[in-house]
Amino acid sequence: MCGIVGYVGFRPVLPVILDGLKKLEYRGYDSAGIVLFGQDLSIVKKQGKIARLEQELAGMQLEGQMGIGHTRWATHGVPSDENAHPHLDCSGRLALVHNGIIENYLELKTDLLESGHHFRSETDTEVIVHLVEEKLKTRPSLLEAVLAAAADLHGSFALAIASQQYPGRIVAVRRESPLVLGLGQGENFLASDIPALLPYTKDIVILSNNQVAELTREAVRVFSMDGQELQPEPVRIDWDARLAEKGGFEHFMLKEIHEQPQVIKDTLVGHIDLVNQQILLPELPDEILSKIRQISITACGTAFHAGICGKTWIEEWAGVPVEVEIASEFRYRQRPFLPDSLAVVISQSGETADTLAALRRFKEMGMPVFAITNTFGSSVTRESDWVLTTKAGPEIAVASTKAYSTQILSLLLLALRLAQIKGSQPPERLQEITRELQRLPLLCDQVLQLESRVQEYAYRLRTLDDYFILGRGLDYATSLEGALKLKEISYVHCEAYAAGELKHGPLALITAGKQVCLLATQNELLAKVASNLKEVKARGAEVLVLAGTNGSVGLEGDEIWQLPATFDLFSPLLAIIPLQLFAYYMAKEKGCDIDQPRNLAKSVTVE
Ligand code: M6R
Secondary structure (H helix, E strand, O other), rough: OOEEEEEEEOOHHHHHHHHHHHHOHHHHEEEEEEEEOOOOEEEEEEEHHHHHHHHHHHHOOOOEEEEEEEEEOOOOOOOOOOOOOOOEOOOOEEEEEEEEEOOOOHHHHHHHOOOOOOOOOOOOOHHHHHHHHHHHOOOOHHHHHHHHHHHHEEEEEEEEEEEEEOOOOOOEEOOOOEEEEOOOOEEEEEEHHHHHOOOOOEEEEEEEOOEEEEEEEOOEOOOOOOOOEOOOOEEOOOHHHHHHHOOOOHHHHHHHHHHHHHHHHHHHHOOOOOOOOOOOOOOHHHHHHOOOOEEEEEEOOHHHHHHHHHHHHHHHOOOOOEEEHHHHHHHOOOOOOOOOEEEEEOOOOOOOOHHHHHHHHHHHOOEEEEEEEEOOOOOHHHOOEEEEOOOOOOOOOOOOHHHHHHHHHHHHHHHHHHHHHOOOOOOHHHHHHHHOOHHHHHHHHHHHHHHHHHHHHHHHHHEEEEEEEEEEEEEHHHHHHHHHHHHHHHHOOEEEEEEEHHHHOOHHHHOOOOOEEEEOOOOHHHHHHHHHHHHHHHOOOOEEEEEEEOOOOOOOEEEEEEEEOOOOOHHHHHHHHHHHHHHHHHHHHHHOOOOOOOOHHHHHHOO
């Protein structure tokens, strides 16, 4: 949802800004722009991806000691050169980039127009630069003008602002939308996300809400909104810069699918007591776990699907009732809770606006919040009572894959730890499961061997425009996530259904030649799934069966993909892999922009 980058230092500025923007392109990619401050101010903005901006810049001799850049995901105003950031004030000497939404921009714009300001774009962002220009008339510094302007703004924003009048100085603001600062020697950086900074520094200050920073070559100073100087603690990030590169894969999505065995292994570290073969969950105190009588999970998109999977595990294994709700629904309705309820929020980015709002509602209701997130230092991390940080590493492709696997693994750990604490399962059974859990990375590797078959299947179905994925129990959660992957990157319409629901309506859509995938990994439900298979076959559908430990026993699929033998409860971690691969290869067959699907952005920091 828009990426911003800023640099002040000794290096050639343009490559630093462009390199940073490319790392942030997953956040939005309908237009991009840069501004450099040197002898003159140079601004170049272009509708389209960063590659178009680069083409535009080729051959230009731009110089400067500092610069800011932006990659946009349009909210106010169509993607166009004019609406692309940076935006300039009337003098053309003050420039600003913004990530977020200004809710009161119309009122502000009316006042600014009355004061004689001239607007060039349709964006909400442009009001901010004119507002700062206005404040500069009566304030002695850029920092003070920005503080005064920020006080008038309603909404969410991360801003970077610089002016020819104040050389070598960038002011940055964070309210709701994320912003991190990178600390260097004789140079300093800012960005919407850490991967943009990793090639230059691993010493990061994660700005908190309502903080303002002033960056020069020599120093980074952080202030509260009332101008008090703060002493933020930098953190050292141990991610390798190569994690944010494609590493020989054609797309980030494919690389991230292949990283699943490793990230599962990494997420398991510290969660297994190898001597006693028990699950450990140091992130959540046992006193809390032993008291829990109800769990309420909320999240968006893929993370919501992880929640559905978690519900099945927690209810079956720990006997604790679980509600799962989409964050954008939960935040606007009244819901009663039993005493001793635990709220669980799940978010890869830790910055999703609806999930954050849901988290805050839980807190208002006095509920303790446990977060599962992939982003250390994110808003979700800061505002929750307890946090499990998944070890997926940076996920760049818009379609979530490895983050999902680590989210469901974390929920499985929660379910099993709860079962241990509550004594709801025989200890020997839990030990057996814990032992098998350690084979998961190996099992995921085995599932990845299906890749060439998946690729052939996608080739055969390359004209597909409608698909069904059916499953029962744990397979239902997997079917939802598999369908989302197919829709978001290959644009194939896909319906996920609890297989038992078929005859209540959707069966009317199954006609000769329809393509259906049936998940059949749960032995207890095999007989039921077999009748669903018959139902769709009888209507002429062609069926791919994704089979679990018992293989295709009694199931006559047109194509069968066999998962490795293991306990049925682990199947969500395995069965999702071929579905991710199928979405990937289908999108490739159709020539789609796999890492940056149309209309979407990685981190949805506005409502
Ligand atoms: O960062 P979050 O996990 O909070 O994001 C939630 C959804 O926006 C996200 O999972 C989205 O559905 C993915 N693009 C799906 O692949």
